Amino acid sequence: xxxxxxxxxxxxxxxxxxxxxxxxxxxxxxxxxxxxxxxxxxxxxxxxxxxxxxxxxxxxxxxxxxxxxxxxxxxxxxxxxxxxxxxxxxxxxxxxxxxxxxxxxxxxxxxxxxxxxxxxxxxxxxxxxxxxxxxx
Amino acid sequence: xxxxxxxxxxxxxxxxxxxxxxxxxxxxxxxxxxxxxxxxxxxxxxxxxxxxxxxxxxxxxxxxxxxxxxxxxxxxxxxxxxxxxxxxxxxxxxxxxxxxxxxxxxxxxxxxxxxxxxxxxxxxxxxxxxxxxxxxxxxxxxxxxxxxxxxxxxxxxxxxxxxxxxxxxxxxxxxxxxxxxxxxxxxxxxxxxxxxxxxxxxxxxxxxxxxxxxxxxxxxxxxxxxxxxxxxxxxxxxxxxxxxxxxxxxxxxxxxxxxxxxxxxxxxxxxxxxxxxxxxxxxxxxxxxxxxxxxxxxxxxxxxxxxxxxxxxxxxxxxxxxxxxxxxxxxxxxxxxxxxxxxxxxxxxxxxxxxxxxxxxxxxxxxxxxxxxxxxxxxxx
Amino acid sequence: xxxxxxxxxxxxxxxxxxxxxxxxxxxxxxxxxxxxxxxxxxxxxxxxxxxxxxxxxxxxxxxxxxxxxxxxxxxxxxxxxxxxxxxxxxxxxxxxxxxxxxxxxxxxxxxxxxxxxxxxxxxxxxxxxxxxxxxxxxx
Numbered sequence: 001x002x003x004x005x006x007x008x009x010x011x012x013x014x015x016x017x018x019x020x021x022x023x024x025x026x027x028x029x030x031x032x033x034x035x036x037x038x039x040x041x042x043x044x045x046x047x048x049x050x051x052x053x054x055x056x057x058x059x060x061x062x063x064x065x066x067x068x069x070x071x072x073x074x075x076x077x078x079x080x081x082x083x084x085x086x087x088x089x090x091x092x093x094x095x096x097x098x099x100x101x102x103x104x105x106x107x108x109x110x111x112x113x114x115x116x117x118x119x120x121x122x123x124x125x126x127x128x129x130x131x132x133x134x135x136x
Numbered sequence: 137x138x139x140x141x142x143x144x145x146x147x148x149x150x151x152x153x154x155x156x157x158x159x160x161x162x163x164x165x166x167x168x169x170x171x172x173x174x175x176x177x178x179x180x181x182x183x184x185x186x187x188x189x190x191x192x193x194x195x196x197x198x199x200x201x202x203x204x205x206x207x208x209x210x211x212x213x214x215x216x217x218x219x220x221x222x223x224x225x226x227x228x229x230x231x232x233x234x235x236x237x238x239x240x241x242x243x244x245x246x247x248x249x250x251x252x253x254x255x256x257x258x259x260x261x262x263x264x265x266x267x268x269x270x271x272x273x274x275x276x277x278x279x280x281x282x283x284x285x286x287x288x289x290x291x292x293x294x295x296x297x298x299x300x301x302x303x304x305x306x307x308x309x310x311x312x313x314x315x316x317x318x319x320x321x322x323x324x325x326x327x328x329x330x331x332x333x334x335x336x337x338x339x340x341x342x343x344x345x346x347x348x349x350x351x352x353x354x355x356x357x358x359x360x361x362x363x364x365x366x367x368x369x370x371x372x373x374x375x376x377x378x379x380x381x382x383x384x385x386x387x388x389x390x391x392x393x394x395x396x397x398x399x400x401x402x403x404x405x406x407x408x409x410x411x412x413x414x415x416x417x418x419x420x421x422x423x424x425x426x427x428x429x430x431x432x433x434x435x436x437x438x439x440x441x442x443x444x445x446x447x448x449x450x451x452x453x454x455x456x457x458x459x460x461x462x463x464x465x466x467x468x469x470x471x472x473x474x475x476x477x478x479x480x481x482x483x484x485x486x487x488x489x490x491x492x493x494x495x496x497x498x499x500x501x502x503x504x505x506x507x508x509x510x511x512x513x514x515x516x517x
Numbered sequence: 518x519x520x521x522x523x524x525x526x527x528x529x530x531x532x533x534x535x536x537x538x539x540x541x542x543x544x545x546x547x548x549x550x551x552x553x554x555x556x557x558x559x560x561x562x563x564x565x566x567x568x569x570x571x572x573x574x575x576x577x578x579x580x581x582x583x584x585x586x587x588x589x590x591x592x593x594x595x596x597x598x599x600x601x602x603x604x605x606x607x608x609x610x611x612x613x614x615x616x617x618x619x620x621x622x623x624x625x626x627x628x629x630x631x632x633x634x635x636x637x638x639x640x641x642x643x644x645x646x647x648x649x650x651x652x653x654x655x656x
Contacts, residue, residue, distance in 0.1 A: 014161055014164070043199075044167050045171075050171065267528075268528055269533075271524060272649055273521065273605060274605055277594055284605070291585075291632045333590075335590065336588070336589045336590070336591070389615075
């Protein structure tokens with residue numbers, strides 16, 4: 001059961017690899033082959049050294065909550081509130097941020113810097129979503 | 137207005153391969169073209185302090201800036217009107233520099249016209265909420281507007297399909313000298329044009345542009361700054377935007393003397409101090425052949441109604457014509473980069489680097505799309 | 518049987534609703550400036566001639582002539598893949614030179630369509646909510 005009843009992500013050129021990784025239950029992040037900088041969301045060139053050489057790198061999936069919000073107002077009918085949106089800083093690189101949702105977690109339990117880890121859910125035959133949960 | 141003349145220059149150009157199915161995103165294509173243009177100018181990414189995109193790009197300026205690690209922006213904007221807006225992007229670049237907000241501005245256009253659907257049901261020159269007056273009747277694409285306008289031109293002046301075809305044949309001839317053109321290696325005779333599939337009577341397949349995946353970009357700087365950069369500058373003698381006095385919206389009436397392109401011509405010639413006979417080479421937006429013919433008339437290269445004989449006369453064909461048109465193949469045969477390919481080709485002509493080089497080309501014109509709010513440039517070496 | 522069905526339909530819009538309501542009642546209302554009498558189409562808030570905000574909807578005769586035409590023979594959009602060939606016309610209404618609207622001609626072979634052909638409006642109900650103004654040759 002997906003956390004939010006949102007339309008599924010539409011993979012597009014640069015992002016295909018990311019969603020294919022999710023299907024394998026892997027969190028993969030684009031990394032520059034020349035200077036090693038990770039970047040997310042995926043883009044064609046490295047924003048640090050402008051190299052076109054990059055590859056997908058499987059990351060640990062662990063990080064900390066860098067920012068969060070609790071949405072209390074339903075934006076459209078059928079949306080269950082409250083729900084959370086978190087920004088997680090992945091442990092591989094300072095400033096490597098990824099947007100997601102924290103599941104199995106009461107809003108009161110969410111705070112900055114709490115450790116989290118990635119988890120996956122096959123919401124349909126075509127789509128696997130990634131989420132975060134509090135690290136053990 | 138004459139005070140802007142020659143104060144600014146195009147100092148770098150860049151473009152990707154043009155293809156039918158690149159498998160690349162618009163961002164990927166845009167970045168390649170922009171990086172090439174910056175490098176061509178002899179600049180670094182952090183020298184760029186202004187950026188001009190063009191709606192309906194799917195790549196906004198901020199995405200470019202983030203990707204290239206650009207930090208210190210004084211100026212950014214997206215122009216509008218697709219092929220009508222592209223040359224006008226350089227006017228905006230000049231405005232940003234003139235206002236002291238930037239020194240080196242990148243302008244770009246990126247399209248996945250071929251491998252992706254372009255705006256579905258895009259109805260030319262009509263606001264989205266006016267679609268109720270066009271779509272239910274099957275007016276679902278710009279070609280239909282061009283067909284209605286073309287039919288009036290034929291009715292009023294006796295213009296023929298073969299005369300529209302002369303434009304297609306000239307552009308294809310030029311494309312066959314340009315290895316980057318999508319239709320390179322595909323010659324076209326007037327017979328081929330006349331036998332090509334009818335799309336929207338009187339427009340045939342070869343009257344219509346070729347969708348393409350590709351991107352093109354340029355860098356604009358002051359003439360002063362240009363002196364210290366890598367390439368011989370191409371000076372901007374004039375740049376303007378113009379809009380027509382349409383009392384009723386929709387199809388361009390090609391018989392009306394005062395329209396967006398005639399206003400554009402007035403501004404460009406007045407700013408540059410030139411007359412039509414001063415031009416050595418033309419790059420005119422060629423989504424559909426009839427609009428090119430109308431633009432030639434509206435710009436003053438011949439009188440209203442004389443466009444047919446003009447284009448049939450050989451004048452627009454390289455190498456013998458006096459006024460070669462769309463010398464890299466244009467949207468019709470090089471590939472539709474919504475006219476940014478025309479800017480790149482005009483610069484190449486003035487640098488002596490075209491695949492269909494006009495001997496001693498000194499002055500080039502770029503004219504944006506016809507029948508919509510438009511823009512244009514006069515450039516010199 | 519309506520000439521073309523299954524195409525995108527007009528959407529509700531505060532500036533245009535009266536036009537489509539008129540069509541549903543088999544009338545062709547065109548916006549007219551109350552101050553200078555200039556008709557305009559598409560409807561818009563301001564008179565393009567005298568800039569007045571005062572406008573009224575004026576029921577026109579529905580008579581006009583073919584100002585331009587085309588036959589769409591190739592599917593220019595996915596919605597018309599199974600509908601080509603069809604005609605598309607621009608009709609100049611007799612009330613005012615330059616007053617034009619896009620439509621289709623019914624009961625007319627493509628080779629009969631010509632600029633200047635006198636026409637008159639007919640109304641085709643394409644859904645219970647939407648009636649479209651089309652044209653036929655004036656007898």
